Amino acid sequence: MTRFSDRFDPGPQIAQCGTVNLGTRDLEKSLFFFRDTLGMEEVERDGNVSYLRCYQELGHHSLVLTEQDENIVNAFSFRVKRPQDVELFAEELARQGIETLEVPAGTERGRGTAVRFLVPGSQHPFELYYDMEKPLAPEAMRSRLPSNSSKRRGLGVRRIDHFNVQTSPDTINQAERWVRDTLGFKRREFAHLADRRDTVLASWMSVTPQVHDLAMVANAAGKTAQLHHVAFNLQDFSDVLSAADTLRDLDVSYGVGPGKHGIGQAMYLYIHDPGSDHRVEIYAGGYLIFDPDWEAIEWQPEAFPEGMTWYGDPIDTRPGSRGRDTTGCAGLYLPQHPRPKLVAAG
Template sequence: MTRGYDPGPRIAHAGGINIGTPDLERSLWFFRDLFGMEVTAEDDGVAYLRGYQEWDHHCLVLTQQDEAIINAYSFRVARPQDVELFHEQLTAEGLDVRVLPAGSETGRGEAIRFLIPGGGHPIELFHDMARPQPPAGLRSRLPGNSSRRRGLGVRRLDHLNVMTSPATINQAEAWLRESLGFRRREFLTLPQAPGLILASWLSVNSKLHDIAIGAAPNGQDAQFHHVAFAIENFHDMLTAADQLKDLDIQIDAGPGKHGIGQAMYLYLRDPGSGHRIELYSGGREFFEPDWEPIEWKADNPIGLTWYGDLPSVDPQTSSYVTTTPSAGLDLPHRRT
């Protein structure tokens, strides 16, 4: 019955993010020394990093440049041929798709780059990625770990969170589901306007989200809210909060527990770039093939925080709701 069946191109998981930072050394200190991530390569103003349970070459690229913008949001596809198949599909949809040759990011194979319709965020899809061994001094005795646990103990990249204008969020969210195959897990609407999505959490696996998309308070497209990195447990989250406070790192919200997804969170800022970073632990998993998305109403505060102080969402005073911009289709010029 299934002989010869091809499900078509599929996304496997959130693969990475390329962060533009005006202060590369400060960002490196933050992710390498404080978070404990392994630097797998450095080249001409660009650094590549991964968590201690990641074997792919990198999940994080830090690019030294004058403007603090997000250069790319990356996803790994399920099969090598899916890069080409997505290229064909997206071109047929009328998107402008750029081909990035192998090595455009160190350790990564050929990729394609395009903008989310209705969102404007630069997305890169890839499959091939090197899996380097760590240096002898960083190797773990646990064969499942790529390196020893260090610093605050970042295990891996968990998800990406982006925003676009309220006028285009429904289009962008629907496109992510219909064209890239993401499944809506939970979503947020206004009580007085149930057809308008305020935020949606989407994944292609058992997680709550590989990507979340929300309505930007500033009304602009192509906005970045945060990238989340997973740590092991709730105790680690509290230890991180204690150390970050003592180092005078800006904390935007938390520690607390989300009602949506039920993970523990802590939002802070990379001091080199000013972009928002989330430390993330736990959360509900979704295994049901017939899962019906949970709808939350914006007047229910426990969605944002089940316990912990509710973050300020006043756009005039809150640092939690501010966003930072993304690059366009062309990669920005980096500073060397």
């Protein structure tokens, strides 16, 4: 007997923020940061590629570290809701005339077949997949809680939380609209540029009850295909404060924080992986959205600084400012990475 829900086909959907493949010039330094300090489990090593997961992630990995000449993001990956959704999305991309690449199963260890493409407008390399192995951790590392893949270690990052990416003011409207219309992301909070009121400054979007699984932001330098940060989730505000103490003692490079965002209402701390200089946000708290009729909240320019920092280190939001750090300012993100190519990561 079929379930009632099986009689209806909602079409392909994104389930969650899945994995990120970060290029690093120094794999061992990056492992010191993500594995030894943040507490991720190194599930597998394949030559110059390391696969890691957080202690509450059952899947094979959420982070791939690839030792290479450039500190670039090789891929942002999202898991879809059903096995057939990979092919259905591929068909839709082809219908729109978007070039795609099939990434065979096993190209990224533990992961099934994926479809790879560059986001129209922003040119970020996205991959969509469904199948992911769920290996047990080594017995000595295994948690007695079956919902945890391993024991809590280090700073105790629980899971990958979200991606924050940048594109140019001239392309952000196209890219932000496309990820909503085609991939099904819902706009939760947003702002427009003060001097271009028809242009998105920043948009926080999600496919889950989180305020954002993906943020898309206007890059002041006019660049596309930029990363601002990848965020990993901690359980409590106090965990972020403890992490700040530990990371300062280890001389890990700081950006801004700890503080609390008004947008999303989570505690933040921006830091940098010493192996690659990729920016990482340590993130805890935030509110959840369950209303099916949620209306996106618009932040006006005069209130936007409180959106960036409700309390904690103030984030300078003045146009063109190059103060202590502009890492948290949605309109002033510093360009970080060259343009990616449509080639398979891994």
